[in-house]
Amino acid sequence: MPVSSEQSDFTVPTDDLYGYLYGSLAPEDEDRIAVVDLAEGTESSFATLRSHVDAAAGWLARYGVRTGDVVALQCPNSEAFIVAAHAVWRLGAVLTPVALLSTPETVAHQLQDSGASLFLTIAGFGDGGQEAARLAGLADDRLIQLDTSQGLKQMYAERNTPPAVSFDPSTHLAALPYSSGTTGLPKGVRLTHENLVANIAQIENVGVVTPEDTVYGILPFFHIYGLTVLANAAVRLRAQLVTSPRFQLDTFLTAHEEHGITFTFIAPPVAVALAKHPAVDGHDLSSLRGVFSGAAPLDDELARAVEQRLGIRVYQGYGLTEASPVTHTNTADSLSRGSVGRPVPGTEHKIVDPETLAEIPVPEDDALSAAGELWVRGPQVMAGYLHNDAATADALPGDGWLRTGDLAQQDRHGDVFIVDRLKELIKYKGYQVPPAELEALLLTLPDVADAAVVGAVDATSGEEIPKAFIVRQHPAEGDNRTDQEIGAAVMDAVAGRVEPYKKIREIAFISEIPRSATGKILRRELRSRL
Known part of the structure; x- marks a missing residue:
């Protein structure tokens, strides 16, 4: 059986986007600051x-x-x-x-x-x-x-x-963001006014941001994550939005200190910096009460390291452009920070065997379910791809379901844990190795500032093996170890904590992990270096 949101009475507002964002603007909110533009040095009321x-x-x-x-x-x-x-x-x-x-x-x-x-x-x-x-x-x-x-x-x-x-907001297109979808070249994603209004209302219903919050706007607005949660939801929620044109850690930290930022939407690379970078200690972030991570999986250990260092709550969610984007949020204090949580209001999911398309049931005990492709259904799911009926038919198999292309597991409560992209799995001697699992483990090691894992071909056997690209943490004074020594120590540390088939077989040190604007690892760029 599909897993539904605990808030099943959710009703999609019938407004168009403009009406939903501004139609309910109360007189007492009109003079409150809506947007602080750091680049222009201006601020505007609602x-x-x-x-x-x-x-x-x-x-x-x-x-x-x-x-x-x-x-x-x-x-x-x-x-x-x-x-x-x-x-x-x-x-x-x-x-x-x-x-x-x-x-x-x-x-x-x-x-x-x-x-x-x-x-x-x-x-x-x-x-x-x-x-x-x-x-x-x-x-x-x-x-x-x-x-x-x-x-x-x-x-x-x-x-x-x-x-x-x-x-008609239910059928009239509002946005055409471009996404590669589950596979292939970028395609126009047809999102209606109802799709986007529904998702803003779902975010509002989750309640992680309030009108009293000052929100930092670093996620790119051109991406559906930033467009929905910042350029749209922050306005609808009457929170104050501080906009910044690009991410630079010092600017990020200074803005949080000077503007009293209380809540920030981030991607996992920012979480890595908040957990590990020494510059964080030089700023007063006491006004910050929480961050919400999306765009890529966030590991429980990394999230808790951020919480312990800053004394805040780290939330995590899941979504994709084809769903406007938010489908799941983790707001429960008791739940692993590595879970993306449960469906947002009005949404349901199921986990499906990608080969047989049979639904994988929710487990009855405390073990996680078998891994399968995450399918979602809700009012925020796209109308289809532009000019691409074949891709639309593949992504929307019927009855309102959207195939996400992500491999996931769930616990007996229906909480979802993202494993990796289906297409990113490394096949080692017949075993499936999720790169995201190894990347999360690598980031817990003191010698690793950032990391990415891809499948490489072993020169001797011709088989695919896990290869890690690593950015070294700044060495402590007197640490004169070579890359070869660091690499050996990292491989040994990983080998002691994973199944034998998941061990990292090769390591390369690089100065920076290539990422998209929202923090996703650009594995194709790393593969070009193999």
Whole structure:
């Protein structure tokens, strides 16, 4: 039987996104600070933010943007991003957010594939935006740079009133983020207003953020994680959002100290820094009460190391772009920090044998279930992929279920433990070796600052073996051990704590683990070094 949320009475609000974010703005909240933009050195109240969104929407409407049009947005974390995105939704247009480090060719592909008729970006990116627009065949006047005198400042100054629009939130598209899905090249994920409103309401129902919180906004807004929990949910929850365009540890720590940050959404690499980096000790983080980790699995031992060092609560959740993204949260003090918890309200899951597609039952004792693919079902699940019926059919097998492509186990309470991506498993002598398990173990070792594990081909046997790429922790004074000595010690330490077939067989030391903007390990880059 599928496992359902304990809050089964959840009802999806019928509002569109703009209405859900701003329609309930109470008079007593209007003068409270909504966004503090660190890069610009500005702050705006909720009333001002709403006014800016309306003015931008009115200007875009006068410029020709209509309900159903697709608008691309490439912009760092900032108030400008929030205003532009919410203005697009105010008009019933569709937002396709663009990753900041994308090449002009990649941006052009997204512009063409999504059918974007307007490209909002910033002059600070240099000529990349113009090149992407040219490659996509957009006319010069279809690119607008938000940070110039003809951008948002002009929109605010003209104070155009946006038109009334009407559409069905349950079917009308709101966003087209691009994701590789469970496999393959990036695809446009079709998310409706109902999908995104449902997920914001689910996050609100979980209750980890309150209007009294000051939230640090470092997760990239162009990614669905940052878009939903920061650019959208923080506004809906009337929390104060402090935006930062990029992650730098010292800036991160200083901002927490100076702005009294109480809650932060992070990815596991930030947890590693909070647990291990010496710079943390030089800052007063006493205002921080909790962090919420997502985008990749977080190990119990690492999470508890952060809790013990900072005296805070570490929450963990799970989701994917195709689910808007949040499907599970772990908010129980008694539960292992390594679990992503149970389904959010209105959501259910089951674990399925990837070969037979038979459901793996919830165990009756204290042992974890067999591992299988995690399937989820709920109102936040996408409408499908854009222009890709085959991929849609594979990801959405029927009856509302979404195949996540992640290998997971569950306990007798239905709490989920993510093992790894199905496609990332290493096959050693017929055994399955999850890289994430070894990475979590490596991060507990004092000599390891960061680590990643991939499958490599053994030169002698021709078989796939686990190979670790390791960033060394800064050595203590007088520690003159060589990489070879450190590597041997690390391999011995791991071998003493795992089954024989999971032992690390090779180690390479590198200066930095390649990661995506949300902290996911870019294993393909590591494999290219084999």
